[in-house]
Amino acid sequence: WGGAVDAFRILSPMIVVSSISSPLSWLINSLGLVTRSLHITLVTTPFMITAYVIGLPYGPTGVAAAYSAGMLLKVLPVAAWALTDTGIRLSELLRALGWPLAATVVAAGIGYVGHALYAPMLPLVSRMLADLAVFGTAYLALLLFVAGERSSYVDLLRAIRASQSS
Numbered sequence: 001w002g003g004a005v006d007a008f009r010i011l012s013p014m015i016v017v018s019s020i021s022s023p024l025s026w027l028i029n030s031l032g033l034v035t036r037s038l039h040i041t042l043v044t045t046p047f048m049i050t051a052y053v054i055g056l057p058y059g060p061t062g063v064a065a066a067y068s069a070g071m072l073l074k075v076l077p078v079a080a081w082a083l084t085d086t087g088i089r090l091s092e093l094l095r096a097l098g099w100p101l102a103a104t105v106v107a108a109g110i111g112y113v114g115h116a117l118y119a120p121m122l123p124l125v126s127r128m129l130a131d132l133a134v135f136g137t138a139y140l141a142l143l144l145f146v147a148g149e150r151s152s153y154v155d156l157l158r159a160i161r162a163s164q165s166s
Contacts, residue, residue, distance in 0.1 A: 007064040016101065017071045020093075024082040031086060040081060044074055099147035107138035 028037050048070050055066025080090045114134040119127055144150040 004060075007060050010061060010064040010068055013068050013072055016104065017075050020075055020079060020097065021071075024079055027086065027088075028082050033086075036082070036084075040078055044078060047074060099143060099149065103139050103142035103147060106142055107135050110138040111135035 025037060028034075048067070051066040051070030052063055055062035055064070058065070076090070079093060083090055083093065111131055111134045115127070115131055118130055122130060144153060
Protein backbone atom coordinates (compact mmCIF):
# COMPACT_ATOMS: atom_id res chain seq x y z
CA TRP A 1 0.00 0.00 0.00
CA GLY A 2 2.94 2.31 0.50
CA GLY A 3 3.35 2.66 -3.25
CA ALA A 4 -0.23 3.89 -3.59
CA VAL A 5 0.33 6.87 -1.30
CA ASP A 6 1.60 9.19 -4.03
CA ALA A 7 -1.29 8.32 -6.36
CA PHE A 8 -3.83 9.03 -3.60
CA ARG A 9 -2.16 12.34 -2.76
CA ILE A 10 -2.31 13.34 -6.40
CA LEU A 11 -6.00 12.40 -6.49
CA SER A 12 -6.86 14.52 -3.44
CA PRO A 13 -7.94 17.60 -5.45
CA MET A 14 -10.71 15.38 -6.79
CA ILE A 15 -12.51 15.75 -3.48
CA VAL A 16 -13.04 19.43 -4.27
CA VAL A 17 -13.95 18.79 -7.92
CA SER A 18 -16.44 16.07 -6.93
CA SER A 19 -18.06 18.34 -4.37
CA ILE A 20 -18.73 20.79 -7.20
CA SER A 21 -19.56 18.49 -10.11
CA SER A 22 -21.84 16.01 -8.34
CA PRO A 23 -24.35 18.63 -7.11
CA LEU A 24 -24.30 20.26 -10.56
CA SER A 25 -25.21 16.92 -12.07
CA TRP A 26 -28.05 16.51 -9.57
CA LEU A 27 -29.24 20.03 -10.37
CA ILE A 28 -29.41 19.66 -14.13
CA ASN A 29 -30.98 16.21 -13.90
CA SER A 30 -33.60 17.41 -11.41
CA LEU A 31 -34.43 20.29 -13.76
CA GLY A 32 -35.08 17.78 -16.54
CA LEU A 33 -31.92 18.73 -18.43
CA VAL A 34 -30.84 15.13 -18.88
CA THR A 35 -29.93 15.76 -22.53
CA ARG A 36 -27.53 18.50 -21.41
CA SER A 37 -26.00 16.06 -18.95
CA LEU A 38 -25.55 13.56 -21.77
CA HIS A 39 -23.96 16.20 -24.01
CA ILE A 40 -21.56 17.22 -21.25
CA THR A 41 -20.57 13.59 -20.82
CA LEU A 42 -20.13 13.08 -24.57
CA VAL A 43 -17.88 16.13 -24.84
CA THR A 44 -15.80 15.57 -21.72
CA THR A 45 -15.25 11.80 -22.00
CA PRO A 46 -12.83 12.02 -24.96
CA PHE A 47 -10.98 14.78 -23.12
CA MET A 48 -10.58 12.56 -20.06
CA ILE A 49 -9.58 9.51 -22.11
CA THR A 50 -6.88 11.65 -23.72
CA ALA A 51 -5.69 12.66 -20.25
CA TYR A 52 -5.44 9.00 -19.20
CA VAL A 53 -3.48 8.14 -22.34
CA ILE A 54 -1.07 11.00 -21.65
CA GLY A 55 -0.56 9.70 -18.10
CA LEU A 56 -0.15 6.00 -19.00
CA PRO A 57 3.60 6.07 -19.77
CA TYR A 58 4.18 7.36 -16.24
CA GLY A 59 2.40 4.50 -14.51
CA PRO A 60 -0.32 4.72 -11.86
CA THR A 61 1.00 8.02 -10.53
CA GLY A 62 0.95 9.47 -14.05
CA VAL A 63 -2.62 8.32 -14.64
CA ALA A 64 -3.66 9.81 -11.28
CA ALA A 65 -1.95 13.11 -12.15
CA ALA A 66 -3.54 13.17 -15.60
CA TYR A 67 -6.97 12.41 -14.14
CA SER A 68 -6.66 15.15 -11.52
CA ALA A 69 -5.35 17.66 -14.05
CA GLY A 70 -8.08 16.82 -16.54
CA MET A 71 -10.82 17.13 -13.95
CA LEU A 72 -9.43 20.41 -12.63
CA LEU A 73 -9.20 21.82 -16.16
CA LYS A 74 -12.76 20.90 -17.05
CA VAL A 75 -14.58 21.79 -13.82
CA LEU A 76 -15.18 25.48 -14.58
CA PRO A 77 -16.22 25.10 -18.24
CA VAL A 78 -18.51 22.22 -17.32
CA ALA A 79 -19.97 24.20 -14.41
CA ALA A 80 -20.65 27.14 -16.72
CA TRP A 81 -22.30 24.85 -19.26
CA ALA A 82 -24.33 23.01 -16.63
CA LEU A 83 -25.62 26.25 -15.09
CA THR A 84 -26.69 27.83 -18.39
CA ASP A 85 -30.38 28.86 -18.18
CA THR A 86 -30.86 27.38 -14.70
CA GLY A 87 -31.23 30.67 -12.86
CA ILE A 88 -27.87 30.18 -11.16
CA ARG A 89 -24.87 32.05 -12.52
CA LEU A 90 -21.34 30.71 -12.44
CA SER A 91 -20.28 33.81 -10.50
CA GLU A 92 -22.80 32.94 -7.78
CA LEU A 93 -21.44 29.41 -7.56
CA LEU A 94 -17.86 30.70 -7.34
CA ARG A 95 -18.83 33.23 -4.67
CA ALA A 96 -20.50 30.46 -2.64
CA LEU A 97 -17.39 28.30 -2.96
CA GLY A 98 -14.94 31.06 -2.06
CA TRP A 99 -14.80 30.80 1.72
CA PRO A 100 -15.05 27.01 1.96
CA LEU A 101 -12.29 26.62 -0.63
CA ALA A 102 -10.08 29.20 1.05
CA ALA A 103 -10.68 27.56 4.44
CA THR A 104 -9.77 24.18 2.95
CA VAL A 105 -6.48 25.47 1.54
CA VAL A 106 -5.48 27.25 4.76
CA ALA A 107 -6.58 24.32 6.96
CA ALA A 108 -4.61 21.93 4.75
CA GLY A 109 -1.53 24.13 5.20
CA ILE A 110 -2.02 24.16 8.96
CA GLY A 111 -2.56 20.40 8.91
CA TYR A 112 0.59 19.89 6.87
CA VAL A 113 2.68 21.90 9.34
CA GLY A 114 1.10 20.13 12.29
CA HIS A 115 1.70 16.74 10.69
CA ALA A 116 5.36 17.59 10.11
CA LEU A 117 5.72 18.52 13.79
CA TYR A 118 4.06 15.53 15.46
CA ALA A 119 4.21 12.75 12.86
CA PRO A 120 7.56 11.32 13.97
CA MET A 121 6.30 11.00 17.55
CA LEU A 122 2.96 9.27 16.93
CA PRO A 123 1.93 5.81 15.75
CA LEU A 124 -0.13 5.64 12.54
CA VAL A 125 -3.67 5.65 13.97
CA SER A 126 -2.89 8.42 16.46
CA ARG A 127 -1.23 10.43 13.68
CA MET A 128 -4.32 10.06 11.46
CA LEU A 129 -6.63 11.13 14.29
CA ALA A 130 -4.38 14.10 15.07
CA ASP A 131 -4.35 15.07 11.37
CA LEU A 132 -8.13 14.92 11.28
CA ALA A 133 -8.45 16.95 14.48
CA VAL A 134 -5.99 19.64 13.36
CA PHE A 135 -7.48 20.00 9.89
CA GLY A 136 -11.08 19.83 11.12
CA THR A 137 -10.54 22.34 13.90
CA ALA A 138 -8.72 24.77 11.62
CA TYR A 139 -11.36 24.43 8.90
CA LEU A 140 -14.28 24.97 11.27
CA ALA A 141 -12.56 27.86 13.03
CA LEU A 142 -11.88 29.56 9.71
CA LEU A 143 -15.45 29.11 8.48
CA LEU A 144 -17.12 30.03 11.74
CA PHE A 145 -15.01 32.93 12.88
CA VAL A 146 -13.03 34.28 9.93
CA ALA A 147 -15.62 33.79 7.18
CA GLY A 148 -18.45 34.85 9.47
CA GLU A 149 -20.50 31.71 8.84
CA ARG A 150 -21.19 31.13 12.53
CA SER A 151 -24.80 32.33 12.44
CA SER A 152 -25.59 30.14 9.42
CA TYR A 153 -24.35 27.02 11.20
CA VAL A 154 -26.08 27.93 14.47
CA ASP A 155 -29.34 28.34 12.54
CA LEU A 156 -28.76 24.99 10.84
CA LEU A 157 -28.17 23.26 14.20
CA ARG A 158 -31.32 24.85 15.63
CA ALA A 159 -33.35 23.63 12.66
CA ILE A 160 -31.96 20.11 13.06
CA ARG A 161 -32.78 20.10 16.78
CA ALA A 162 -36.28 21.42 16.12
CA SER A 163 -36.94 18.72 13.51
CA GLN A 164 -35.71 16.00 15.89
CA SER A 165 -37.90 17.15 18.76
CA SER A 166 -41.11 17.21 16.68
